[in-house]
Amino acid sequence: MKNFETMSYDELLKEFKGILKANALKFTKQREAILSTLYNNPKHFTSECLYLLVKQKHPELNIGIATVYRTLSLLEENGLVSSISLGAQGKKFEIANKPHHDHLICSECGKIVEFENEQIERLQQQIAEENGFILTDHLMQLYGICSECQKKRTKGD
Amino acid sequence: MKNFETMSYDELLKEFKGILKANALKFTKQREAILSTLYNNPKHFTSECLYLLVKQKHPELNIGIATVYRTLSLLEENGLVSSISLGAQGKKFEIANKPHHDHLICSECGKIVEFENEQIERLQQQIAEENGFILTDHLMQLYGICSECQKKRTKGD
DNA sequence: TAAGATATGAATATCACTATCAAAAAGGTA
DNA sequence: TACCTTTTTGATAGTGATATTCATATCTTA
Incomplete structure (x- = not known):
């Protein structure tokens, strides 16, 4: 797998587009909004929490929670984000651009x-x-x- | 905490009864059935999976899934069983009589x-x-x- | 830019687990 | 043993996180 450690946002985006193309998937505003929000906030996000933040930063998209779940799965499957399961405290995601x-x-x-x-x-x-x-x-x-x-x-x- | 490593079933049972008494809880057939099933099958169980096995081994008890969940929590809180979260594969329990x-x-x-x-x-x-x-x-x-x-x-x- | 595909949001369903509740069982006590 | 109080039980309904469905919207490419 690629090492995303030193990747700029442009490089990350290019990588993402490549993955989408390779899987006959489409590049949408929602998917980009989620990726950029993750990139610009290097914290550990709950799905819910990320949903609220994307909604706030991109109100014009009127994003749905289902899309956040779907996109997080997609990103995780392709190694662009990683998650940890905290049992009672839920599952948290972070972008995989760190060592x-x-x-x-x-x-x-x-x-x-x-x-x-x-x-x-x-x-x-x-x-x-x-x-x-x-x-x-x-x-x-x-x-x-x-x-x-x-x-x-x-x-x- | 006690080390359950070398514990026989009788010792384990005694330990369990002690915990119950100390917390003003009752010793029931269901609780014993769950403990003995765990002891006799040193594998990693899903709650569901353990429920089915106890049901099969003790059909006369007509055990309910809620009791399995309750008892597993009780046993885990008291260190008699331990669990691991396997993400997609669910949570699995095993008896804590090993190091x-x-x-x-x-x-x-x-x-x-x-x-x-x-x-x-x-x-x-x-x-x-x-x-x-x-x-x-x-x-x-x-x-x-x-x-x-x-x-x-x-x-x- | 039209055609054919996938993606979306809202609503609904599912899954594992928890809470509720009336009935049953445990375990002191007499 | 019979009684009494408390806890436990199984069934069922409820919960919260995530998944699925479906009609509509949007993307891609020809």
Whole structure:
């Protein structure tokens, strides 16, 4: 897969158009609005949350929530966005124009910190090989209490 | 928390009864049926899947799916079962009478291989600390193609 | 720019899970 | 054991996130 790390918006858009063409899909205003909103807000979005933001930034499109779901699936299938499942807190999406990273999540406030660790990646590769697997992907989420929520706790009680 | 690794079913049952008593909850045939089914089938169950198996093994109980959900939550809250979220493949439960481990999952056939790696755990702890988090839990799933599915692929095409 | 395709938004359906509720069962107590 | 109180149960309805349907709108390319 391509590495989107250093991609400008124009390059990303070109990539997206290429994917659409290759699959006989159409380039629409809605799809672009969603892609650009994701690109310009490098946060982790809920589908709902992204829907509201796109609606706000592009009111003339009168975008529907179904289109947001459909487009997110499309983008994820093609590696342009990635998602993490936070169980009770829902599924969050982010644009995949950053280097690979994993997530450290606060169970109290939902804050997400990104990190990367080469050493763990190597160990994962090794584990897969030992078990006869070809590693294609991985998911690593660390859960804990962030420093702010730790402070709140001691105050609160 | 207690380590359930070497626990016999009798010990597990005793533990469960203790938890129930401590919370003023009752020991019922349904709850026991679910616990024993989990214990005797050391696999990863979907709620639905476990429901069907308990129904089959204990038809006289006429168990309802709601009870399965309720009991799984209860068992998970008390550390007797643990769960993993497999995204599209749903949430799966297993009895927590094994040492902590993570999962290596085949994206083609859904096969799950368990593994543990001390070194990764230490690195995770370290990452959490560096970011001011108190680590409470983690989720690590490696996705890949298992050796069997690799063989099928080369044959198939 | 017309033809033939896909995409869209609104509404509806689905899926996993949760809440509600009347009836049943558990487990103290006498 | 019989009673009494509380919790649990199964059935069912409800929920929220996501998927599907369908008539209309929009894109692409010829």
